Amino acid sequence: MAADKRRNATIHDVAETAGVAVGTVSRYLNGQMVRQSNRVEIERAIEALGFQRSAVAKAMKSETTDVIGFLVPNFDEFHARLLNQLARLFRQSGRTMLTYCHDGDRKLLKEAVTFFANQRVDALVLAGSGDISAEVEMLVDRGVPVTVYNNDVMGLRVDRVFVENASASSRAVEHLIAVGHRRIATVYGLQDESTGVQRLEGYCRALKAHGLAVDPDYMHPGAWGEEGGYSAVQKFMTLDKPPTAIFSANYQMTIGILEWMREHGLRVPEDIAIVSFDDVELFRLYDGGITAVMQPIDKIAESIASYVLSRLSKDELPDIRTRTLDCNIILRGSSGYER
């Protein structure tokens, strides 16, 4: 009656060959007290049968899966590092991460939340997005801890981890002003996301603080993609007075800018200086380097993990929390800085 090799062995099989009751095996598996002689018998049986405890059945009974859902927008460099760090931190507490990538597809975004709900994840981490609050609220109501990062999603009882988008952007633009630029353009991100709004706000704030006009001609929407940066710089260069510098609100758009400039034989920073949000490997290696706002990814991961894990241990923390982290600006050649 023991497992026939194809079939998975169960704790019943283990109990039988070890000559004990299933309850004893279960207790052994959960690190509770078991008589020494039984312990060795159980271990022997587990080894012999190749027993692997079913996480499915465990979840069924215990109402907890030890899995944390992560709704990823995409697998860019930022998220590659964030995923790595988060997975590491969660693993230390015996949990794992289930990722679902939506790639900006609004339909997938909602499917993902349903998927996580079906999977009964113990907690959910996601980058905020406007039209997702209804679905997420359902999870929150069920008592699933949710943590939001990057973009805010208003009116939800969730923990939040952000970076100082506005002030970092402002400092980035002030750096351009400091090295002598007066005609500074920006390609900005989606305005229905808080990062998009705040980074644009930082740009405007810096100009105003230094008595420079905020000129609509120098502001181009980019939708976060390479094409956005590409068409922005293309448009800027048709102006009577083209900008001498561009602040780009994320790295994908910056790549688009660089692409256009390469195709048209323009040089950085001689023809146009560049400062970008997000510090990626390319910016370190590119020609003289690209000056960039570096997000503290490891700290973001730690903050998210600490929020999630705290809610998972104590069962009910009273108030929702928000943490907003500082960014550093890495000076490189693209803003005229000599290394």
Added chain:
Amino acid sequence: MAADKRRNATIHDVAETAGVAVGTVSRYLNGQMVRQSNRVEIERAIEALGFQRSAVAKAMKSETTDVIGFLVPNFDEFHARLLNQLARLFRQSGRTMLTYCHDGDRKLLKEAVTFFANQRVDALVLAGSGDISAEVEMLVDRGVPVTVYNNDVMGLRVDRVFVENASASSRAVEHLIAVGHRRIATVYGLQDESTGVQRLEGYCRALKAHGLAVDPDYMHPGAWGEEGGYSAVQKFMTLDKPPTAIFSANYQMTIGILEWMREHGLRVPEDIAIVSFDDVELFRLYDGGITAVMQPIDKIAESIASYVLSRLSKDELPDIRTRTLDCNIILRGSSGYER
């Protein structure tokens, strides 16, 4: 007796408020025939209760989770795209992907296989690795379809998807020979992985085919990391006759080479020409571009998915299959090609 908002509603709750039996609800959920009037009642009840079917209980009963495990070495550009494509293909068949990243950590590698076994994934995809065969074999014996890519893992009844590492490498080196290089070095990958062996083999084969000596001084192990490329070029440049070109067996090592050259003010391709395995974004944008072997990632994903899904539909396909895909070489400035 209906769900109290905090608790998850079950099909029993749905059945009760819809005034039907649980079996009927279950059949409705699985798309079987249900009387029209009952159908609307059930839908109404589901909506009212916010019912979400428990994937855990479904898996418990049906012995299938609709989840496919993917053991990822890391989240580099190659895997970012591979994950995206694979997730998309699996999604189309109603399945999702559970990823576990081991980052080259041998302990995590084994833990991951155990994890997937516990989670009862329906199938497993992984990059081969020498010391993992024992753990994987256990899954194979249980009848879990396993598909291996990138590196082979010998002696296992699994499907395999590779690229033509040797011939692509050979062609890459021949390209360097064709543009006039005679002192061509290589920084190669781990020799306990088939990709490492084959790419080095391709390098040697090209040299021999053109009557050039295979000189150990021109061959440096790189272990796939940036440091490997960095120290390789460092060593090469101390030689009496430094190489005029380098073939790098992956992109991370190439980045290390570029880093060293930047630090020491050497130029590509004037001082050293470069051809690299893996085509990444950086190589497209870098200065005059880096000539690279482009792996057909989308085709790799399609092949993996088709292998996995075929084994999941028909229950028993007789023989294991292997597919080996061709690579293109993208010519750019780093090998002296003018664009």
Added chain:
DNA sequence: TTGTATGCGTTATCAG
């Protein structure tokens, strides 16, 4: 078509 009953592999609750 529908209802009822059983079992999937665990954990938890009891008596022993």
Added chain:
DNA sequence: CTGATAACGCATACAA
């Protein structure tokens, strides 16, 4: 400390 047994939420034979 251990053994027996009842859930957990769903799918599925089987009978109606």
